[in-house]
Amino acid sequence: MITTHVLDTTHGRPAEGVEVHLFKMVDGKWEFVAGGLTNDNGRLPPMLPELEAGVYKLVFKTADYFARTNTKGFYPYIPIIFDIANPNSHYHVPLLLSPYGYSTYRGS
Numbered sequence: 001m002i003t004t005h006v007l008d009t010t011h012g013r014p015a016e017g018v019e020v021h022l023f024k025m026v027d028g029k030w031e032f033v034a035g036g037l038t039n040d041n042g043r044l045p046p047m048l049p050e051l052e053a054g055v056y057k058l059v060f061k062t063a064d065y066f067a068r069t070n071t072k073g074f075y076p077y078i079p080i081i082f083d084i085a086n087p088n089s090h091y092h093v094p095l096l097l098s099p100y101g102y103s104t105y106r107g108s
Contacts, residue, residue, distance in 0.1 A: 001051065002084075004058060005094045005107070006042045011069065014042025015097055018065045022047050025055040051087035058082075060095055073099045080104050 002022060006015035018038045023030040033056075034047040058080045066073035080093060092107035 001090045002047045002056065002058075003090070003092045004038075004044050004047075005092070006038050006060065007094065007096050008042075008065075008069070008098070009096050010071065010098045014038070014040065015065055015095075016040045016042060017068065018042075018097075019061040020044055021059045021061070023057045023059065024052075025057070030057060051084055051091075053084055053087050055081065055083050058093055058095075060097075062097060065097075066099065071099050075102065078102055082106070 004020060006018045008015040016038055019035065020038065021035040022033045024033050036044050038044050060078040060080070061076070062073055062078055063076035078095065080095070082091070082093065084091060090108070093104060094107045096103045
């Protein structure tokens with residue numbers, strides 16, 4: 001299972017309404033798998049409850065979020081690419097977001 005959570009570290013709150021797309025690398029090309037918007041807690045419902053091993057990419061479309069919060073952002077899109085070795089594990093990929101930087105890690 002893949003989950004994500006977006007936190008706005010500038011305003012100290014969850015980032016609601018961020019569009020997130022999940023892709024999987026297949027034969028050297030990115031294939032769209034799932035997508036949605038973060039809720040009022042900055043979370044997205046679990047994506048792909050049944051995983052396959054491989055390389056995946058989450059793309060966070062942050063430009064609209066920054067516009068809604070009257071914030072000038074430097075990163076209109078944030079791609080995070082990661083490798084799933086064990087498809088039976090839970091992969092939580094949080095995004096800590098600010099206008100001029102971001103960080104991520106494998107959560108639990």
